[in-house]
Amino acid sequence: MNEFCLKSSDLEQLRKIRRRSPHEDTESFTVYLRSDVEAKWSCVHRSLEVWGSPEALAREKKLRKEAEIEYRERLFRNQKVLREYREFLGNTKPRSRTTSVFFKGPGKVVMVAICINGLNCFFKFLAWIYTGSASMFSEAIHSLSDTCNQALLALGISKSVQTPDPTHPYGFSNMRYIASLISGVGIFMMGAGLSWYHGVMGLLNPQPIESLLWAYCILAGSLVSEGATLLVAVNELRRSARAKGMSLYKYVMESRDPSTNVILLEDTAAVLGVTIAATCMGLTSVTGNPLYDSLGSLGVGTLLGVVSAFLIYTNTEALLGRSIQPEQVQRLTELLENDPSVRAIHDVKATDLGLGKVRFKAEVDFDGRVVTRSYLEKQDFDQMLQEIQEVKTPEELETFMLKHGENIIDTLGAEVDRLEKELKKRNPEVRHVDLEIL
Structure with missing residues (x-):
């Protein structure tokens, strides 16, 4: 839709597929398969129907690109100003809290x-x-x-x-x-x-x-x-x-x-x-x-x-770095072990940082099949099979592997984020989670 400046309403006649998000706190989303679009009409033809002419389509693409560049620059400036503000006034924030403590x-x-x-x-x-x-x-x-x-x-x-x-x-x-x-x-x-x-x-x-x-x-x-x-x-x-x-x-x-x-x-x-x-x-x-x-x-x-x-x-x-109660460690460990994407966990450490704050660390052995299957659930197998059939040279094979390998790593990162959020959600005293991937 971004490539051809289309909206969801322009694709209402097509098949809708619900896919779950890799993040636990994010709702599932709707996807449209490119093969369905191409089977019904050409994306270029449909975008021309929406915008009227190639010039109008090109102008819209240019405006969107300029708006995206402006948004990124504004975001970068705001983040820089916020960072400088925190560095300059950060030491004054605790004083406002000490008056009530x-x-x-x-x-x-x-x-x-x-x-x-x-x-x-x-x-x-x-x-x-x-x-x-x-x-x-x-x-x-x-x-x-x-x-x-x-x-x-x-x-x-x-x-x-x-x-x-x-x-x-x-x-x-x-x-x-x-x-x-x-x-x-x-x-x-x-x-x-x-x-x-x-x-x-x-x-x-x-x-x-x-x-x-x-x-x-x-x-x-x-x-x-x-x-x-x-x-x-x-x-x-x-x-x-x-x-x-x-x-x-x-x-x-x-x-x-x-x-x-x-x-x-x-x-x-x-x-x-x-x-x-x-x-x-x-x-x-x-x-x-x-x-x-x-x-x-x-x-x-x-x-x-x-x-x-x-x-x-x-x-x-x-x-010296005291461990939390064994029962608490057991609850955290069981939460990870019962997750379908986790094969085993090792070297679990849960340290009391004081004032009810806990730092949790563990080495996690992820099940590569489950993570890969989670990634494949969001893919169009027909399109992927077509891409495989088009691979003729080592360079094309490298491009194909790099593309999907990077996406699988992103999926693994999303699994780590999900587990960290789940640990903090079920155990509010856990403030810092360090999961090392084996």
């Missing part, structure tokens, strides 16, 4: 934790200055460490939602794991280290402690506020674990949501730390022996060390 999910939990721990840190330092208690100093350092680490988590969250760029084609989702890992190291160095140091110094040089009334009041307020933050973190983790179909324990152990996990562990440690500090300060107040208070500082430091070790381990495992 802190009002829901892990971002909301982190912001609540920063506010509460910041206030707790301030009042605990006042209580330490007033009482000189080693346990209170450890708790103040604990809250300061939590506040700094949660600010780092907020930075990691804002960075993780940025859109991919040419330098980072798979995005920045691992920034949450990096921020959580640095947070774990910070807890160990600043929180546990200073608490142990102050506890040891208290054991070596015990000092009398002033009235602990205000310290108890501040610890009570801290217990309530830390408990509220812990409750927010637990609710968020339960919601996320339920969405993934996992238990809360398994979700936390696999560090599926690193930012919320850090808040959960830090607040759990905070609640336990307040309990340890209050108990040891109470023993010191009852017995008058300051050594109990120093032991409380060592206990808080040990607790922070355990939390730090867990965070370092889980986030390191995530950054």
Whole structure:
């Protein structure tokens, strides 16, 4: 129709053949066989009937060719402008998203934790200055460490939602794991280290402690506020674990949501730390022996060390490239194996990129007969047989093979595209699919 400037309405009297598209998301289309057209009339004769004269036909062809050239040039210019716009303004897009990410999910939990721990840190330092208690100093350092680490988590969250760029084609989702890992190291160095140091110094040089009334009041307020933050973190983790179909324990152990996990562990440690500090300060107040208070500082430091070790381990495992659940891998594998065009698959890898994003890779052995048959379903066998009969020289054979070989390769590429779309459609968490043809 393009060759002779005809429309579908000009061919209404001919036989219509429905052919399926190689793409799963594209409807089948109608084709007309050239042999049917030539059997009824000459294409040139029919085009002259439509356009009236050879001059009019030539003029129409020229106009269509000019329109196609203009369209391609305009498309090229628009793509170039769009590419330059993305390169120039691409870095501003993530900023618009970071403003909303802190009002829901892990971002909301982190912001609540920063506010509460910041206030707790301030009042605990006042209580330490007033009482000189080693346990209170450890708790103040604990809250300061939590506040700094949660600010780092907020930075990691804002960075993780940025859109991919040419330098980072798979995005920045691992920034949450990096921020959580640095947070774990910070807890160990600043929180546990200073608490142990102050506890040891208290054991070596015990000092009398002033009235602990205000310290108890501040610890009570801290217990309530830390408990509220812990409750927010637990609710968020339960919601996320339920969405993934996992238990809360398994979700936390696999560090599926690193930012919320850090808040959960830090607040759990905070609640336990307040309990340890209050108990040891109470023993010191009852017995008058300051050594109990120093032991409380060592206990808080040990607790922070355990939390730090867990965070370092889980986030390191995530950054090393952790596989997704075996059940998920099995579902993806079965989808490919059950496809009629696939003979076998090998070397399947499904990696968690963080934030619910999965990269799937597999080597696919396609059934050449099925792919070729899919191509042949769209061909006119009579015309193809005529082309074969006209082959007399090696050059004509090469031309024939190149033509149909290229079309078969295009059909194979369409099969790969179809499978990739099917994998993403049935498994929304799969964002990147790499299928290697064997």
